[in-house]
Amino acid sequence: MFRPLFVFIGTRYTRAKRRNHFVSFISLTSMIGLALGVVVMIVVLSVMNGFDHEMRTRVLGMVPHATIVGDQPITDWQSLAAKVQQNPKVEAVAPFTQMQGLLTHDGNVQKVLLNAIDPVQERKVSIIDHFMLEGQLDSLTPGSFGIIIGDKAAKALGVGVGDKLTFVAPEVSVTPAGMFPRMKRFTVQGIFHVGAGEIDGYLGLTNLQDLARMQRWKPDQVQGLRLKFGDLFEAPRGAWEIAQHLGDSYYARDWTRTHGNLYQAIRMEKAMIGLLLLLIVAVAAFNIISTLVMVVNDKKGDIAILRTLGATPGTIMAIFMVQGTVIGVVGTAIGAVVGILAALNVSAAISALEGLIGHKFLNADVYFIDYLPSQLQVQDVLMVCGAALVLSFLATLYPAWRAARTQPAQALRYE
Incomplete structure (x- = not known):
């Protein structure tokens, strides 16, 4: 199957060589951090959707419109x-x-x-x-x-x-x-x-x-x-x-x-919590910057050889953008799968945990419902994954641009 040169080399760089396990470890932690950010964001938004849904259907189904x-x-x-x-x-x-x-x-x-x-x-x-x-x-x-x-x-x-x-x-x-x-x-x-x-x-x-x-x-x-x-x-x-x-x-x-302030508070909290969690995803995504900067420093000799063989700065830049994008796509995909499974089972899991430890996390004397609801919405999953992918892609631009500026003569001086 035909693959462009920059795609072939970029995916190969994603799998670090034996001589540099530290770069591989940094890539793995960046991927895990991005996945955890996506998981948390999907689960929390699903719980906020659950509160919103229960407020509309259950509580407002009992009190008069x-x-x-x-x-x-x-x-x-x-x-x-x-x-x-x-x-x-x-x-x-x-x-x-x-x-x-x-x-x-x-x-x-x-x-x-x-x-x-x-x-x-x-x-x-x-x-x-x-x-x-x-x-x-x-x-x-x-x-x-x-x-x-x-x-x-x-x-x-x-x-x-x-x-x-x-x-x-x-x-x-x-x-x-x-x-x-x-x-x-x-x-x-x-x-x-x-x-x-x-x-x-x-x-x-x-x-x-x-x-x-x-x-x-x-x-x-x-x-x-x-x-x-x-x-x-x-x-x-x-x-x-x-x-x-x-x-x-x-x-x-x-x-x-009677209940308008509570409903508006739920809607506002969902927006604010979503924004805060997006910042967590952004931090995880921008860890890719440090990963790629280290990879660029590690691959200066390879970059110089590619340049002498005729690779253009655009090709070099595309190679490292592919590498960072692969990390972002894999991390986002893992986070989306785990987040969906967690959001679908969080209510049952919390209920089982309450029964195990004998403590009620949501007391009806304090909260308007006494259980943890969750409602997974497709648009939330797409929004979270889209934001993570965009942030991951943006995080690749600076290291890739820096790699494209590498001068072959300076990189090979001490090789």
Whole structure:
């Protein structure tokens, strides 16, 4: 197979001669450093993609994309929902009523946001069914005063399915005997696990009519409507437009007010961490400069002989560019393969390590999810590999240019 002279010699130089193992070692360390930089960058970007994906699908699949709330309890929510769904951006609508308070059981106390729902309508706007550990959403029937809580809240209260607990509302009832807090007994009908500490610990679900009775409303009255948009980034503007169309007695709220800062922080961290890791790859790539400078000094005699045989400065320059490029391509290829395998298995590996040492790296009390997600994206792999190859190629220019300037007479003077 025909190969140009500079390609043939450049690939031969990549395999150092027996008399100079140190140059071979430097070439190997440059290759390994570049490969490690690529591996780390692929894995970290995949983990950041995983956090971004879990934030959008899991957490924002549980919290409302947007809500429409009235100044007064809404009586005919069906007709209001029909008006809202005329907006083409809205995929589904469900009624809700919320009430904050405390859950108590056997001396244990846990704060809770009680979210009253219609189980049939809630499935259209929430993915809660995907995370049920025990019980079913349909068990929240009117008059049963059932409640579904997260596994973290269940553990804190020491309850399971079928147990009774007491909900204490932040209001008091005035009686002839004095003022007493409003309380109601609920039965645990189900337990869910989303993996987000904020949701698993402080969210409770009950039936709309049951909470309406506690609020002393009519059974068909609700606090507002929960909206699901086809594109959650359309929610802020879309909800505002809907509220404007409905009139001054309604106002809108969207997910950017509750979780927007967290989502923006994830996106910004991905960009900043990607930039920092790219600098690591750049350092590894520019180690090729020192490798090639040493090779040029080692091969001055060979360069002089090639020049006397008619090789042009351009040919000499191409030889060493080929050598540096081979180091960059091999290092990048090894790093890409190892990085892809690591990114695909990092979640399972961290989970196994947590089980082995008995320590949780991501505590749900601190982080919004309690596991390490990873989502490998082809464009990230291509971007990392492309950047590594470009930096490797740029690193070859100066040593190759220096080799091309070698004067045969001076190089052979002491040979």
